[in-house]
Amino acid sequence: MYPPRFEYEAPETVAEAVGLLVEGHGSAKVLAGGQSLIPMMKTRFASPEMLVDINGISDLEYHRRDADGSIRVGALCRHATLEQSQVLADHQPTMAAASALVADPIVRNRGTLVGSLCHADPQGDWAAVMASLGASVIAQGPTGERVIPVQEFAVGPFQNALAYDEIAVAAVVPPPKGKPEGGYLKMERRVGDFATAGVAVSLDRSAGGVARAGIALTGVGPRTIVAEEAAAILVERGLDPDSIAEAARAAAGAAQPKTDHRGTAEYKRHLVEVFTSRILKRIAGSSEEAA
Amino acid sequence: MGSLFEVVPADTQDEVPRRRVTVTVNGTPMSAVIETRLLLVHLLRQAFKLTGTHMGCDTTHCGACTVLFDGKPVKSCTMLAVQADGHEITTVEGLAGPSELHPIQEGFKEEHGLQCGFCTPGMMLSAKALLDRNPDPDEDEIRWALSGNLCRCTGYQNIVKSVQWAARKMNPQQGQEVSE
Ligand SMILES: Cc1cc2nc3c(=O)[nH]c(=O)nc-3n(C[C@H](O)[C@H](O)[C@H](O)COP(=O)(O)OP(=O)(O)OC[C@H]3O[C@@H](n4cnc5c(N)ncnc54)[C@H](O)[C@@H]3O)c2cc1C
């Protein structure tokens, strides 16, 4: 299969890329890892008149932890880089856990975290992970930058909040309010499959309590679901067997799964409860060991 | 499948977006004038006649089309040929000379790592990237590294053994207990 014809541009700066999007007037699309866009073009779900390939903008190829503890992932940071990242291994357990579970190793060499967020697939793993962390997307357009919280970024399935002349230049995780703990669990039928169900848990722990909690769910609704009630239970009551069980039930209650080829709605809801409880028990267990 | 490439003088003017690309394929710079929508797999197979790179699913799932792009495995059915301009590609033809076998190829021969052979070029290139990075992988690491390459024949067992064979051949010291 060949994609439909398009003009191809490969700018070397963000400003140039934005200029091309302005010129394109809505008929141009950004090409990042291409691991969603190229298949969509081959199958004619997308047929942009111009592709603005950002792979030559080396300024976007980074991820780092800043002095305030925030983590910033540039638009060209590949899934594979995050999988091997010492920064994440040391400081961001939820992202570290998810990075190896997105797609397959070959796709991970090209696909990007920011591209995943832009693609806004309700099945996308990064959307849930970043939502659990309260992260934001930094968009750059002709008049400057704006910050869009991840939860407002996906406005519908495969639709993001960017204007036609904006590029998502980075995703930013705010500084933790304590020691960051968390995990990501995903049921997939085989490597490279999208989630039957996935659960992202991110906690900031301080003085035995939970200073902040975020729980978000992949693949169990028309969009990434943020289980606010479940998170609130943990902040109020900390981690104990009862609060964990109740939060897990609340997370399952927040899910809106549909029966499909990946499993029944009941099964997916059950997975959410089990995964939530499994991640929380592990966190509670490891802090007991440390104490 | 019709051909999307045509060798034309560089100054040709028409409506069809074209580019001239130069790609270093298996160490040799090669150029072509191509439509921007040509995929890397087409450039390799149709323009450069390197048919060792196979096209299986054409939907980014099977990994048969895997080549090394600047040393890293990518699915050549899911990259534009223009994106390879100025970069280095290794295909299965680049593993060893025409009458030689690379240790990975030898491993697949010795351990019966293939049956129909369709997935094999992609498997071997993923294996090469693994061994370049980690000369002494354990079984789990091998299975993990090859998990984006599907095989419908072998059941993977012998593919894992083939990569282990190659690892031993490429680095004879490894995997042996060091006695003090
Ligand atoms: C076989 C296979 C399995 C997969 N499995 C999973 C999985 O299990 N979980 C999962 O989450 N994903 C999965 N994916 C998708 C993969 O993670 C993609 O890499 C990701 O969705 C898109 O990232 P990309 O960089 O490739 O973006 P592209 O494909 O380049 O772009 C995707 C969309 O986002 C836009 N875009 C990209 N970057 C920007 C930017 N910086 N600014 C503005 N717009 C931008 C593009 O215009 C396009 O509309 C899979 C893909 C494949 C092929």
Ligand code: FES
């Ligand atoms: S042909 Fe490219 S992944 Fe199957």
Ligand code: FES
């Ligand atoms: S040997 Fe036939 S597909 Fe792998």
